[in-house]
Amino acid sequence: MAILEVNDIASGYEGVQILWGVNLKLEPGKLTTLVGSNGVGKTTLLKTVMGLIQPINGSVSFQGEDVTNLSAHARANAGMVLVPEGRQLFTEMTIYENLEMGAFSPRARATFNQNLDKVYELFPRLKERTRQKAGTLSGGEQQMVAVGRGLMAEPEVLMLDELSLGLSPLLALTLFEALTRLKKTGLTMLLVEQNVTMALAVSDYAYVLAEGKVHLEGPARELSKNDEVRRTYLGI
Amino acid sequence: MLDQLISSLTDGLLLGFVYGVAAMGLTLIWGVMSVINLAHGPVIALGMFGTYLLFTHLGVNPYLAMVPVAGAGLIAGLVIYVIAVHRVINAPHLSSLLATFAVNMIIIGVGTAVFSTSPQNIDYSLGSVEVGFLTFPASRLVGAFGAILVTACLYLFLYFTRPGKAIRAVANNRMAAELMGIPSSRVLALSFGLGTMMAAVAGGLIATFFPFTILSGGPYELKSFVICVLGGLGNPLGALVGGLILGGLEGLIPTFMPVSWVPVVEFGLFVLVLLVRPTGLFGAK
Numbered sequence: 307m308a309i310l311e312v313n314d315i316a317s318g319y320e321g322v323q324i325l326w327g328v329n330l331k332l333e334p335g336k337l338t339t340l341v342g343s344n345g346v347g348k349t350t351l352l353k354t355v356m357g358l359i360q361p362i363n364g365s366v367s368f369q370g371e372d373v374t375n376l377s378a379h380a381r382a383n384a385g386m387v388l389v390p391e392g393r394q395l396f397t398e399m400t401i402y403e404n405l406e407m408g409a410f411s412p413r414a415r416a417t418f419n420q421n422l423d424k425v426y427e428l429f430p431r432l433k434e435r436t437r438q439k440a441g442t443l444s445g446g447e448q449q450m451v452a453v454g455r456g457l458m459a460e461p462e463v464l465m466l467d468e469l470s471l472g473l474s475p476l477l478a479l480t481l482f483e484a485l486t487r488l489k490k491t492g493l494t495m496l497l498v499e500q501n502v503t504m505a506l507a508v509s510d511y512a513y514v515l516a517e518g519k520v521h522l523e524g525p526a527r528e529l530s531k532n533d534e535v536r537r538t539y540l541g542i
Numbered sequence: 543m544l545d546q547l548i549s550s551l552t553d554g555l556l557l558g559f560v561y562g563v564a565a566m567g568l569t570l571i572w573g574v575m576s577v578i579n580l581a582h583g584p585v586i587a588l589g590m591f592g593t594y595l596l597f598t599h600l601g602v603n604p605y606l607a608m609v610p611v612a613g614a615g616l617i618a619g620l621v622i623y624v625i626a627v628h629r630v631i632n633a634p635h636l637s638s639l640l641a642t643f644a645v646n647m648i649i650i651g652v653g654t655a656v657f658s659t660s661p662q663n664i665d666y667s668l669g670s671v672e673v674g675f676l677t678f679p680a681s682r683l684v685g686a687f688g689a690i691l692v693t694a695c696l697y698l699f700l701y702f703t704r705p706g707k708a709i710r711a712v713a714n715n716r717m718a719a720e721l722m723g724i725p726s727s728r729v730l731a732l733s734f735g736l737g738t739m740m741a742a743v744a745g746g747l748i749a750t751f752f753p754f755t756i757l758s759g760g761p762y763e764l765k766s767f768v769i770c771v772l773g774g775l776g777n778p779l780g781a782l783v784g785g786l787i788l789g790g791l792e793g794l795i796p797t798f799m800p801v802s803w804v805p806v807v808e809f810g811l812f813v814l815v816l817l818v819r820p821t822g823l824f825g826a827k
Contacts, residue, residue, distance in 0.1 A: 378720040379721075390721060394718040414723070455722065
């Protein structure tokens with residue numbers, strides 16, 4: 307059974323509808339990728355899934371329960387965690403405080419120490435500078451804090467919006483390695499990524515979003531051989 | 543002459559600590575939710591009356607009375623937030639200005655009806671303190687001590703407790719806070735409550751220095767604006783330093799020119815800082 311289901315979601319911003327009936331399912335323990343060109347509504351979809359935007363129509367269910375009317379913080383407390391585009395760190399707070407805020411929910415507090423060890427093991431660089439203000443870090447380090455903060459929330463589903471955007475190829479690779487390690491732990495993830503080649507290479511399943519709807523879907527390996535996907539998104 | 547200067551400066555600085563507390567309430571609310579609370583002055587006045595009523599009718603020591611006054615201030619802030627501010631929190635600034643101004647008018651209206659506008663004072667003296675050639679009322683010293691205590695508590699709360707850190711997180715990035723499971727609306731209400739609490743406590747402390755009416759909060763609200771701008775809006779420690787600067791000026795200016803020049807110099811400074819260093823003297827964000 308799917309852990310997260312998006313049913314016929316229509317959504318957008320004041321006066322501009324962007325999504326016109328999106329259906330999507332995340333299988334537990336799988337890494338799913340959302341592919342689509344700029345402005346097609348990937349971020350809008352994630353924000354709607356998290357409840358930051360109220361959908362015009364459709365529903366979101368998580369672990370079999372309808373969460374469409376829950377606030378974003380209630381969804382986070384239930385285990386739906388988004389690492390937002392542009393990192394959105396608490397720039398005036400230290401790395402440690404950012405991680406602490408990640409573990410704000412009672413659920414996450416119970417496993418604070420284990421998760422902290424896990425994050426430091428995944429990104430040893432963060433451990434060296436726990437007292438540094440997050441706003442003074444480099445882009446790559448900030449993204450590590452953002453992912454680490456998300457992991458501190460003890461996610462059942464981790465959604466990552468533009469993981470490697472604006473990072474050097476080397477740092478992007480580091481983050482993708484972290485992703486594959488997380489995948490091995492059995493974490494369910496949804497990835498939105500402009501580097502489609504890399505995203506499809508690490509994913510189990512993929513959706514292609516076009517014109518506000520799911521245009522194509524299938525196992526990531528098959529989609530990466532699809533002619534249309536290769537032409538449009540992989541540039542081959 | 544020098545003795546006179548030092549004595550005026552000390553007087554002003556001691557008062558400045560209390561100004562700092564009043565301004566801290568205003569700056570906290572601004573820093574967390576970008577709302578300028580125009581009901582700040584009347585809440586200061588309510589703090590004065592709360593302390594006064596507990597003292598004159600129940601015989602509570604005015605300094606002890608500030609504990610329940612602080613509690614009432616917190617609750618009043620939560621109520622004001624829920625009723626008047628929450629609905630306009632995402633609207634343009636003008637909406638929250640008008641909403642808090644409406645609260646301001648309501649409190650002053652009801653306060654005038656209940657207390658009239660004749661001055662009251664708290665008839666409680668701690669005597670005076672002599673340090674070398676300086677003589678000043680002991681209440682000023684206690685007031686300054688109270689202000690430092692309140693500032694220290696606020697600092698410890700914001701940096702070392704979970705709800706305090708949540709306030710800083712929401713102030714820093716409300717969307718991210720919400721995504722991490724922090725109930726941001728409740729945190730905003732708490733921040734507003736704390737800001738109002740600081741105003742009420744400042745009012746209580748001021749009431750031990752001077753006579754007051756329900757309208758007396760107004761000048762302190764204006765001073766708070768000046769102080770916030772001096773110290774950098776949203777910066778609690780800056781508010782304390784700004785309060786000291788303003789208090790010091792108020793002490794010194796009358797030794798050089800007529801007292802009526804005090805507001806002219808204060809607001810001249812206000813405009814100057816806005817023009818030259820709009821982020822405040824201690825340049826926060």
